[in-house]
Amino acid sequence: MSLNCMTIPTMSISGSTSKISTIGTLNNDFALYLIQGDFPKERYPKSKDAYEVIIVNSGNLDIEIDNQIHSLSKYSLAYLPPNSSFKIKSTDTRFRGYIMMFSNAFIESLQVPLAINKEKAFVRKSLSDDAHYSMNQTFMLIKDEISNQEHVFRKEKLSNLVSILFIDLLNVFVKNSNMFPGLSFSGESKRRTKLSKDFFSLLKEYSREQRQVGFYADKLCITPKYLTFLLKQSTGKSANEWITNAVISDAKHLLKNSGNSIKEVSYTLNFANQSFFGKYFKKMVGISPKDFQNSCAY
Template sequence: MQTSLFQTSPIGMRFGTTTWENQLGYPLQLSYLVVLLGLEGEATITLNFKDYTLSKDTLTVLSSDTIAIMQQKTADFKVYGYLIDRSLASEIAYQLPNQLFGFIHDYPVHQLSKREKQQVVYWNKQLLYMLENNASHVQQMVCNHFENLFLRLAEYMDEQGTFKQQKFSRQEELCWKFWDLIGQHAKTHREVAFYAEKLHITPFYLAQISKKHLNDQPKDLINRQVVLELKTLLRTTDKSIGEIAEELHFVDPSYMGRFFKRETGFSLSAYRK
């Protein structure tokens, strides 16, 4: 994706307008999460071997494992894009229903009604205001803003009954169950073997299907959930570091600090500020 003119936000995101000039026929380089808002013109894009039409009335959500190839476009084609890094995408996804990710994977392009288009335009203006004015709580504001967008998609899927229509393979079902188990148990259990036992499979098989369908190793997904739990406690409570370490079952606060530094690059005190 042609992003040389994109602005970069320190919270883990790039954003701006792109025309995909000189990109026809080549796989697009995508970030961990990509949100595209149609502005002008039309384009045909192949996503995971299926063709879609992008227009000024489409909202498109892609991920790093999407195979995206631009096939053709009109001269005036233009989209506004948000390229979101993994850490920020994980925070956005923290409160979202798991079924939504399966839906977005299967239905990446969403046709907007006239009213929905107006709402998305307003949503985009609000987001740009947050990013360009460097509010003190910009990361939390941006996360909430994207959560609202995705929750609206979830409501739409509920209305259409699309969740009920989804059919997953045995491996995909295991991965979704694993994802749910992480949300339930990551505070107390961080061993891959614990989750494999819950799923009645071997740790080796869990690693295979996790890499295939979730694009990460089980341990990385578990650690990411622990980081999200830790960030939430640091940001939304006044609990001491020792109390948080006890709640998250770390052997001591210093080990928790080293874990957080390794995973995020921040010390606990620096993040809490």
Template structure:
């Protein structure tokens, strides 16, 4: 069952090229938009490119409507469990690892390129999505789930029109984001009082780590960005997550290294340079200390 979900992790261009039949009963894939009505729509290309636990960077964002079962994932360093009657929105550029999928998992998915919405009058929530700054996981009431399902049904129907009705599709996507924003605001008003200052600072810290860890590995940098002293930031992060600031920074760096080792043909010294290590030897020791493998062993899947 695990291999059925790889479409969540790939660029539309990749899927389009690998699919001998881009469109069938369960999927629609074009250069700019992809829809899956069931995990059955991912079967054809799954064995060629998916690996459990392997990080992938999403070229396009994803909107998932979970119907049954669960998926355990790590998105931008944080582990989540996606379960039935949830809506998940994750931006382009998200680094995602699928850790576990239940045998009864069932879902629908929408993906589209930023270029599809180019020139569109974007509202704030859609803009955040396109700029790589959005991860939303919403529990849906029965009425809300039905409403989102109606959007998916209408999009599925419209994308099959000939010629492709680009403006109608763009309008429906924008309307879908307006609806998701309304549900998000409802949820935030309900749990706003429960969120502590520590949690808010921790979330802002992780955003910074995901953005800057390749270049900045000094606690002072993150403390200054958050207007805190290094000592207070260290204490806060440890209390909130049970891990140190450098644990999170190192994990982000290793995650990027894994992506480059598995998804590029760059030499180890080139990767070391891209990740701002002084030399390849230093990078190899660093990677082995944190993963238990050399970069070469990891690249070969040993």
């Protein structure tokens, strides 16, 4: 299943004891809703094309997922892939929660160390105080940023914040075999998970200096072939793809800054010369750095 975009419902419902409102959207890739009180169940925002995360901050929510009833209370959350079968059964007047919707393209753009299960819904009741605090802090930043229409790099900031949120989700569910079928996270699996996380840490530190898979493999004391294998298995992308994504993302960011010439960008990213950088960028993006920079000026 390939869902490049999603249909985003815009909600604005207010009553004496209920409220549903759209906090913000990002093209057809991301949407955030506030839901509180005993709202009309038939008006629940749902897109068959979207991945959804429901976070309960207070009160109670009864939800039916794949014909199974789940009672969610404070500090609970649920993850719903596209086309999942679910219904809101009941809420109370104290209920307050948030719903995030993501397109497949947005999910694929996230830099997380393990792949999210795209077919099976899951529920987590009563997060620990530490887990809830960490996720809630990130969530509040997402809430602020989705409302900030003026930021030039709004999409990039949101993508990074949601990546952090999903890493926290992975941390919560990492021992849940339903989320990661076939992975036990013991022995070799734990080692692979650590290697993946260490790779992304190294990539963040060295992507402007090193674009060779061998460099990162040497740092991790494994072969380039094995590094590519474990990343492909856990994330769906090869080591070279992740390196290229990091370099191109950084290049786009620098080119959008009018204070940086193409020559300066190529130097910052450690390319041999401007010509080599131009050929690399055009091969990966489809247009030249100059054309990309000009397109950002409008």
